Each structure stands twice: as C-alpha cells, then as structure tokens.
Amino acid sequence: MSTIDRARLLDIYTRTMKVNRTDEKFRSLLMQGKVAVMYYCVRGQELVSAAAMAALTDDDYVVCTYRGQGEQTAKGIPAELWWAECLGKVTGTCKGKGGTMHITYPAKGIMVTTGVVGSGLPIANGLAMASQNNGDGKVTVVSFGDGAANIGAFHEAMNMAQLYKLPVVFLCQNNRYGEHTAFADHTSSESISARASGYGMRGVLVDGNDVHQVYPAMQEAVDRARAGEGPTLIEAMCYRMMGHFFGADFSYMPPEHLAEMQREDPLPKLRKVMLEHQFSAEELDAVVAGIDAEIDDAVTMALAADLPGAEELAIDVLEGAPA
Amino acid sequence: MSTIDRARLLDIYTRTMKVNRTDEKFRSLLMQGKVAVMYYCVRGQELVSAAAMAALTDDDYVVCTYRGQGEQTAKGIPAELWWAECLGKVTGTCKGKGGTMHITYPAKGIMVTTGVVGSGLPIANGLAMASQNNGDGKVTVVSFGDGAANIGAFHEAMNMAQLYKLPVVFLCQNNRYGEHTAFADHTSSESISARASGYGMRGVLVDGNDVHQVYPAMQEAVDRARAGEGPTLIEAMCYRMMGHFFGADFSYMPPEHLAEMQREDPLPKLRKVMLEHQFSAEELDAVVAGIDAEIDDAVTMALAADLPGAEELAIDVLEGAPA
Amino acid sequence: MGEITLAQALNRAIDEAMADDPGVFCLGEDVAAKQGGGVFKITSGLSEKYGEHRVRATPISETAIVGAAVGAALAGQRPIAEIMLMNFVGVCMDQIVNHAAKLRFMSGGQTNVPLVIRTTTGVGVGFGGQHSDMLEAWFAHVAGLHVVTPSNAADARGLMRSAIECNDPVIFIENILCYGLKSEDPGPGYRVPMGKAAVAREGSDISLITYGRTVLDALAVAGELASEGISVEVIDLRTIAPYDEAAVLASVRKTGLALTLHEAVRPFGTGAELAATIQEKCWDYLKGPVRRVGGTFSPVPFATVLEQAWIPTKAQIIEQIKAALGRS
Amino acid sequence: MGEITLAQALNRAIDEAMADDPGVFCLGEDVAAKQGGGVFKITSGLSEKYGEHRVRATPISETAIVGAAVGAALAGQRPIAEIMLMNFVGVCMDQIVNHAAKLRFMSGGQTNVPLVIRTTTGVGVGFGGQHSDMLEAWFAHVAGLHVVTPSNAADARGLMRSAIECNDPVIFIENILCYGLKSEDPGPGYRVPMGKAAVAREGSDISLITYGRTVLDALAVAGELASEGISVEVIDLRTIAPYDEAAVLASVRKTGLALTLHEAVRPFGTGAELAATIQEKCWDYLKGPVRRVGGTFSPVPFATVLEQAWIPTKAQIIEQIKAALGRS
C-alpha cells in the first residue's frame, strides 16, 4: 500500500469534507425549498474529486461537468463566489449567467464546466496543447462519467491526446450509471480503463473509495504529464448515492446496488484511514465544523446578494459594449 | 492456410478483376479528359472489396464510402447503371443526382455510400438493427478507412453494435493513409483492430493482399453475425496505390512506402494463387477480356445516355410530386 | 374520453403506432422500463408492452442513435429516435442533415428515411446556456426534412401519428414547459396532417404567427387585447417547415398586418423567413411592415431573473401589435 | 506589390499573424509540410517556418480539432482550426455552438475564445450532396459568433488578420471556386474590419446585397444592366453576422429597392433576415417588396447539368431586378 504523508492526508480529508458538506448543504436548502435550481448531487464521489484535485497546483487546469461541485470546491473556488453563482446572483463567479452547470473560475484553474456529456475532453486537450506550446508546465485534468465514455468526443480526444503526448489526465468517475442507465446497459466493455490500450495510452483502474488508490494514481499521472510523458486515463470506481440530479427519480436503482453503495461509502472509509493515521476524532470534527461555518457564511451572503440586472443579457455575448 | 474452393476462388478473382478493370477504365477516361468527375481510385484495394463481397448474399446490406467502387462493383451493381451514375446521367442508379460519392443500389444491397468519414458505421448498425428486429437473417457490412477509425462515429457505433450484438461486420480497409496523413501521424495505437477489445468485440487483423486471409476472416465474421453471435471488426491491411482521388497530389508519399506497395500489389499475388490452383493463364485472361468488353459496353451506353432534366431538382427532396 | 396531458398524448400516439405497425420502434437514452421509461417519461410503459427490442435504451451516443435510426429506416422500419435535449443535436447534425435529409434525393428516390427524431427544449426551466436552445431554424433551412411542433395535447397526439407515418424524416420538437398542458383527448386514430397550420383564434386586425409554447402567449395576448377592441388572429403553424404558406398568406391578406413570434433568438430565426415571404407575397395588402418578436440574442442565462428577461414577453408582443396598429 | 490569389492572401495573412504573435497556431487535417501543406494548400509552407507544434496535422476528428482549439483559446492562444469542408461541421456543431460561442457569456466574461474556424465549400465543383452546402445561416443564428466570408483576395487578406485578432470565435468561410481569384496585393499589415460591409459598386436604382462568390455575379449583372440604364448598387457584406446593418439600410434608403442574393438555399437563409430587417426598418423608403435569390431548395446534385441549374443564375438575378423595377 502506498503511503501518503499526514499533511497530505489532512489536506485530502479537508477537501473531501468541503465537498461533502457543500453537497449536504445544497440538498438541505433544496429540500427546504429555500432554493430551487438544478443541482447534481455528488454524494458518494467526494473522495475522487478531492484526492484528484489535491494532486494539482492552483495553476493547473480543470475541466468538469454539471456534476462538478467536487472538482470546483476541492480545487478551491471561494465558497461565497460558488454559492452566489449557484443561486443566480451577480456576485457569483459568472455573474449568475452560468449557473450550477457552468461554473467557471480561471483564478483557480476551473476553465470550463460543461453540461454536454463528453464535450469537456477535447477542450481539455486544447488547454493541454496550449501548455505544451507555451511550455508553462501546467497539467490539465478533465473529469467525466462512465456514460461519457461512449460518446464520440471521448474517442477523438483520447487518440489526439496520445498522438501529441499532451499533458492531460482523463479522470473517469465511474459511478456505474449514466443518468438512469446502468453501466452494463450502456457499455459493451468491462471497464472504461481497458479502452486506453486501444489508444496506446496508459490506463489505470482504481477504487475511488480508497484514498490510497486514488491519490497515488492521480499523483503519478500528473507527474508523468508534467514530465512530458503524455496522458493517462484513470477510471475511479465509485457510486452515485443519489438520483441523477436533486429530485430526480431514483426508483430504478436495484436494491442490491443500493446496499453495495452503502457498504462502500467513501466517507466512513476515509475517516477510518484518518483515525489510523493518528488524527483524533476531535480534530476531524473540528475540521468539519470549520467548513460548515464557512459554508453557512457563504450561503448567507449569497442569499442576500443582488440579482443580475437585465443589462447583463447584452454583456459578454461578444467583446465590447453592446450597441 | 485456409482452403477456398476453386469455384469461390474464381468468383473472387472475377470480382477482383471487375473492380480493377473498372478502376483502370475510369482512370483512363479521366486521363484522356473524356470525363471530368471526382473519382477515388481503388488501385491496391481491389482484393479486399472483392473477397469481402464474395462472402455475402445479394440480400445482405453494404454501406461504403466515396472510395466504394470496389464494394459496389463486387456486390454486383450492373455496370451500365454504375457508369451512368458516375457520368451524371439520368439512367444511372440515382438518376445522376448522387454521383461517384453517393452510389446507392438497394437491389444489390448497396444501401448507402457516404462522403462523410465514419458516418457509415452508425447507419450500418441501423440496417443490422432492422434485421435483428425483423429476423430477416441479413448481415450488414460497412467498409471504411483507417482514418475513419479516429472519428467519434466509429467509437459510438462499435460500442452500440457490441452492446446489442448486431449482425454487422466492420471492415476497416487500412491503406495506411487518411488523405495525405500517414497512419502513425493520425492514430495513436498500433492497429485499428486492437481497439476491438475496448468494446468487448472480436477484432481480426488480416493481410488485405492475401486472399487466403481476407476471405476466410470475412466469411467467419459473416457467419457469426448471421448466427446472432454479434459483430466483428476486421482490419485489412492494404495500400492506396494512387493519390487520394484522381488527380490529387501524391508527392508526400515516402519512396520506401511506394516501393513497399509495389511489392505487395494484390493482383500479381492473386494471379499466382489462381495459377497454383490450376487455373490457366488463358482462362484468367479470358475472364478479364469478358469484363473489359462488359465495361466498354457500359461506358459506351453511359456516355450516350441522357442527362437528367432540371425538373429532377424538385423530385425526391420529399415524397410526392413537387408543388 | 376525458383530458390528457401533452406528455400522455405523445405516449399514446407512439403506443398506438407501435401496436398498428410492427416496424415502429423507439430508441434513445433511458427510454425503457429498466430506466424508468425515460427522463420525461414519454416512452413510459412501452418496453413492458412491446419488448426491449422495440424500446431500446441506448448509450449516450447521439450519432449512433440517429445513425441507427437512419439505417433502420432505410431498411423499411419506422424508428422514433429520442435526442434528450435539443442542444445535443450539436453532436449529430451530420447524421440528420447530411444523411437523413439527403438520402432520398441522393439515391434518386431509391431509398427513403421514414424517421422521427423527437427532442425537447424550453426556456424557463433554469437549465442554462447549453440545455435551452430552440434550433428549429437550422432544420427548416435544410431541404429534405419536416419540422413540427405541437402547442397542445390534441395536436401532439395527431401530429405524432402523422410524423410516424411520414415517409421522410421529421424533427419533432417538444417543449418541456408544455408537457403538462391538457386537452380533451381526441382519441385513438386521431391525425393532424403535416404541413397544415391551424387558426388558433380568428381575428381581423393583425395576424400573429407562431408555434409551440408561444401559441399560449399569443392566445393570452389576443384575449387581453380583445377587451381593448383589438382583434388578433393567431396562426399556430404546427409544422414549421415546410410550413403552410397558403394559410399564412390568407390570414395576412385578410388582416393586412403580421407579427411573427417565437422563443428562438430573433436574428436569422424562422420569423425572418415568414416576414420575408409575407412582405414579398402580400405587399399590396400590407398596411405596415411585418414585425418580429423572438428570444434575446444571447445564450440563455441561468439566473431566473435573467432567463425571464430573455424570453419574449407578453408585454413585448402587445407593444409590437399596438405599434403595428398605430395605437402605441 | 503585384497580384495575389485569394488562396495566397489567406496564406500570407496567417503567416504574418504567426510571425507577429507566437500564440497563433494552426490545426487541421493534412495542414503540415509532411502532408503537402493542406488539401487546398492554404497552410503551405507554414510548418516549415514555424514548426509542427504550430501547424498541427490532426486525425480526422473534427470534434477534437475544434475542441482543442476552444481549449487553447481559453488558455490565451489564438488557434486557427481548419474544417476541411463546411458540411463536416455537422459532426462538431456542439463544440462551436454550445462551447466556443457561449463560454464568454456563461463565464460572465471571465474567459473568452479567440478562435478562427476556417472552412471551405462551394457549389459548382461536382462534389455532390455532402460536400457543397452553405450553412452560414446556422452560425448567424447563434449569439456569440462572428461569421465572415471574403469575395476577393484583398479582403481575404484583411479579413483573416482581423479574424485572428478578434477576441471572439470567428467562422471564416472560404469558397473553393474563389481560391484562384486575384487582387492587387494590399500588402502586409492590411486589415479589413469585422462587421463592415463594402459598397462593391455604387448605384441608385436597387441595392443588391450579397457576399462571397455571388458578389462576382452581382457585379457582372450590375455591369450588364448598366448598359440598359439600370443602376445597381452592390453591397458586399463581408461579415455575414453580426452584419453591417447601417450600411445595408443606408443603401436601401437611397435606392428604395433591395434584392438579397446568396448561394445557400433560399428558405430560412440569411437573405430572409436581411429582407425582414429591411422591410421593417426601411418601410417608408421601399418602392416594392424586398426580393430574394438563393440556391434551389434541394440537396446539391451531382450531375453538372443539375448542379448548374441548382445555383442561382445571373438570369434569375436580372429577372428579379427587372421585376422589382417594373421592367420585366
């Protein structure tokens, strides 16, 4: 088993819990009817995002999806900007114009959040191509789902990335479902990572609920990319413990699958690892308490913030002032 | 080495030479300026098409590309209809409206000839899906190039075909170039057939210049498809001995590659096989002479045939008479 | 028969067509029973009834979905392919435009593509920039396609049957916000012919030409203005392309004024074609220029307040009508 | 400076931009030296000069090509992506429309996409149904894009420089039949501003508004009709969207009549938007309806005789002008 130093473990734990507490908060606000927006829950996938982002610097690029809260939070978008965006406020990262499916925050490398399945992969290649052209040493990580691995964009991007040896990491969060369709009903191969060899690419399969698998795999892929050794496809197996989006039908989930995901929940597992590494329960709880306080502040600010004015419709369509 | 019975060998030889003589004739007409149309030469790939089509019945479906003369001729489109179409005559298969890149002839199962790289594969799945739904026992073969294996449609079609176990054969004619770009400069993997495993599909790599490899592989794939055992990806290695289309630049071809393709020319190889199988030179020459006579007649008829009238622009756009 | 929602109307029309013709089948993401019958439940109950071969849940592979539908249609079947949201046509326009629309012509009539592509969209759901576009103008600009959209449940039922029976490809556009609209059920076997507009409300002062969800706005506005003595004729195109030019021209020749209305962005939208044709063919009848109302020329914004500002409003429609009538 | 062809003009403009700005790079199928410098040779000589990293020959993967260009543009580079023929946008509209066009807006202005997508097309080459379409109307209907097309070599040189310097995505449409057109070389550093039309020929009786290859037809017709005493003003839009409305309206206000002309099919084409806007904004100046000439509403046929019949002819243009002037 790999060793992750304690500082890094705490870092990953903190990021993981930020993602989780943000998710819990969002669901509670939605449940109470305090907000009414599209939100794609990340319960069950927190660790994958957190450990992956922990392997990056602030300058590295990330492309994610509608289910990108994990990457966005773990990469460090300030909570108040993130919440304001999700609530459609002018103080949000995108002035309320992007919303939950289109969070962007270049200051922390969150370059694109796309709502179109698979479309992030070719764009990630482009970010990586710019880094290769520039020699700026950045690595690009693109996160996507198992369902996305069946769309053409995935294929084209994999081939091109390997051909040019781009500094990019393809992070497939295989939560075993694409919307309502189970993995075996949408994918003809046994795994997504098995496809890597068809591109001459390195493919790695990890248990996304095990920090000792996700983080080292990610770190190695990032190191290789940065060293000019080309792309890696990482498939992190995980579970989507909620419906496709908040409020969506979940009735199609087989009971065995539900039981399985409860057993494999990454959060108790991570807590166990932390305790094994001599973090005390009090320490860990304090981390969470701090996060909760931060989130509460951010939500309070976001709720109180101004809405964008109608003039925003004409701004940012093309450069320059509207006619 | 597989054994192919003499009757089948003669059949394949005849189809091969039909393809070749049609190609030679087309180039000679173009060279002399007797016709001036886009034509994608098939010199070097005749055997692949011929052997593949020999494994099908008249009712089986074929989807091919702009470089589809081989499949079209070998599947049995009557020469006079084919030539008339290529010359833009109203007596052509498509009344001159489709042309060289869009030959269709359902009577012999040529369902689509597409000019868009890779687009034939998903359509082939649909034909095969209809057969699966109907239980009509037909098999669909789709022919495409090495370059086409890098476009999204390839990937989506492969996954879907395997998922549904469709009766389809994916025939990649790997002529080592996609337009002006060499295989290694457009594909990151060592072969196209290696990608099959990423879809849980059977993948087969054959020397497209060896009848003893192409025909049995094709026959087996067709048999399996017909038996409900699902799709196969066959990669037939071959050479494109001419420019991308008639008159196109060919200067980028490395001299070693040119030498290699001369050495591997499928026609002398096939003739050798025929002679080994006790066909006499006279017999073989007589086959070719018969083909030439048929082609000459067809060309004469096509040259003399009528052009379509302008009213054709309004016909076949939608069903029914134009308003 | 009682009332049905537009969603139910679609479901019943597909159900009947599948019962009548074994060549009709559905394919798309999440459409079968195992997936809960589709994200918007339009195909709910059908795989149970007709089997998984006739209601195929697919991978997220729109090119493969439409391509497979094209191929099956070429082989004589009548596939109904679902593209979950309209923006995703961006990944499969090639199959629709270069193939489905052209194969009849390019084959000289030897083949045809009896295919329905169902898709939905809508502004006002909070889906943001990549899930809300109305792209009907793209399809209308392509020879070889029919483009239809219902504004009520009865039409949905009748148009869907006609679309499935059409021997050419039909882009069938649904609006998420309309799924719950109720009509008296026109019953099994009901058909609304392709290419025929409906006079949704008769009037004499101005022709308001629209389709889909904005028919509701048009009718509401017509009702409001009636009390001010303004008589608005509302034309529901139902088929956007090729549209019922005769019905449009007849209405405008009667009223002498026209306003086009759609949710899609105004520039280069379908309203432009209508306006251009009307002014050309009704020149001598027109009392003033044809006016157009459409969505704001920007991506659809996320924030509700912006999204609502983006949508063509009743106030805008009223303003244009009054301006046309010189009553502003 | 001597004459240059339109193809050379593009090559020189790109060459200069690459020399001036290390962030400019090209990608597309067959574009590098090893492939002979591109199928139409527009990028010929550039990889030799700037290296293969800046002139990347790609796989046949249009989604990956445009996607990579979008990503590189987000990172501050200025990619010039080539889509070999316009019909192939069918496989990558998603990247263009859902991403390139929208990312500035959806990010609230935090990012932008300074990207040029070069593509070519043209009717009259015998390429048939899947290689000849003119789809500019699709792009014009999308907020967040510029759409330009040159009708002569000098404009090609100047427009390409401006497109590369533009901080938003530009769809740069070339016409295969125009690559050989010659102009006096306007020299290095020449710019034609985006969004500005040109009066290609002054006239007083009717405004003929067009762009791209049909500017040549328009000028030829104007020349012919001059001898019959008809004075045609030819407007070359150069930028199709957002177009120079002021220039169009000024011309029509002067002449009182307008005809739009493009190769793209007429229904729901760009001419519709022009006609709709002109009749709305020049109502009091118009002596008759705005007329439109466009390609036949069918797929482009293969047979030369049909293809020529498909293309808008000079005879049709003349007929429409005379009809407008009551001289038919």
Ligand SMILES: Cc1ncc(C[n+]2csc(CCOP(=O)(O)OP(=O)(O)O)c2C)c(N)n1
């Ligand atoms: C091209 C495209 N097709 C369909 C959709 C609708 N859709 C949104 S999310 C989704 C499921 C994606 O599954 P997966 O890639 O596994 O990601 P997950 O949601 O599980 O994180 C679908 C079908 C889409 N957004 N884009």
Ligand SMILES: Cc1ncc(C[n+]2csc(CCOP(=O)(O)OP(=O)(O)O)c2C)c(N)n1
């Ligand atoms: C989507 C698409 N992109 C680009 C082209 C232009 N094009 C036509 S043929 C071709 C090369 C195809 O190579 P390959 O698949 O190997 O087939 P081959 O021509 O060698 O038979 C290209 C790039 C096209 N027709 N369609």
Ligand SMILES: [Mg+2]
């Ligand atoms: Mg998933």
Ligand SMILES: [Mg+2]
């Ligand atoms: Mg090839």
